[in-house]
Amino acid sequence: MIFRYFNRQSFVAVVAVSLVSLFGCSQQQPSATIEPSPDTATTVASETKAADPQAETLKNLQAAYNGESNAHVMYLEFSEKADEEGYAEVARLFRAAARAEEIHRDNHAKVIKSMGATPENDIATPQVSSTAENLEKAIKGESYERDTMYPKFISQAKTAGNEAAVQTFTYATEAETQHAAFYTQALNNLNEWKEATQPFYVCEASGHTTINAEEAAACPQPNGSEKFEEVL
Numbered sequence: 001m002i003f004r005y006f007n008r009q010s011f012v013a014v015v016a017v018s019l020v021s022l023f024g025c026s027q028q029q030p031s032a033t034i035e036p037s038p039d040t041a042t043t044v045a046s047e048t049k050a051a052d053p054q055a056e057t058l059k060n061l062q063a064a065y066n067g068e069s070n071a072h073v074m075y076l077e078f079s080e081k082a083d084e085e086g087y088a089e090v091a092r093l094f095r096a097a098a099r100a101e102e103i104h105r106d107n108h109a110k111v112i113k114s115m116g117a118t119p120e121n122d123i124a125t126p127q128v129s130s131t132a133e134n135l136e137k138a139i140k141g142e143s144y145e146r147d148t149m150y151p152k153f154i155s156q157a158k159t160a161g162n163e164a165a166v167q168t169f170t171y172a173t174e175a176e177t178q179h180a181a182f183y184t185q186a187l188n189n190l191n192e193w194k195e196a197t198q199p200f201y202v203c204e205a206s207g208h209t210t211i212n213a214e215e216a217a218a219c220p221q222p223n224g225s226e227k228f229e230e231v232l
């Protein structure tokens with residue numbers, strides 16, 4: 001009984017203390033909120049606003065750099081396969097696109113470096129199938145970049161006010177649009193793409209890819225270098 005008494009006493013005491021604590025807490029006035037001074041608030045807000053979009057753009061540039069690096073390697077493999085299968089003109093197209101992706105890769109790298117970061121890529125071993133399947137895969141990749149990835153990256157770079165990123169993403173979008181169109185044309189007329197009949201032209205500044213020499217000559221020429229390269 002004594003133990004029971006003490007236990008009951010203890011229980012009552014604990015409950016009482018708990019209730020007091022709870023009641024006490026509920027009655028406590030909220031601690032004073034420390035309001036930032038207007039100056040501090042402005043500084044914090046502007047830093048947050050300025051830092052996040054740039055960080056996001058840098059992340060996008062790294063993703064695009066990695067994508068272009070892999071596309072460059074993959075298209076070179078696809079061109080070899082196309083040559084093996086007797087699709088000489090398709091092989092030229094893959095070589096031209098590979099060169100364009102290389103230009104995009106290097107353009108993205110320049111912007112990444114200008115932001116004080118190091119370009120990072122992870123090159124996967126390309127999976128090479130038949131030329132028809134390789135074209136299908138290439139169309140999917142180019143379409144995704146044209147319709148989804150680069151438009152999102154461009155919009156984000158505009159929010160960040162990063163004109164160099166907007167420029168390099170825009171160059172890439174235009175070229176990926178051309179690649180998707182050429183790949184679709186090749187896939188739909190594969191037998192007509194066996195004989196190598198015409199070269200492709202790739203703009204050194206933007207990766208613009210065309211079979212029209214006059215159109216290629218209109219590409220930007222920031223370094224006074226050759227306007228375009230002929231890819232055979």
Ligand SMILES: [Fe+2]
Binds near residue numbers: 071101172
């Ligand atoms: Fe590209």
Ligand SMILES: [Fe+2]
Binds near residue numbers: 071100101142176179
């Ligand atoms: Fe492309």
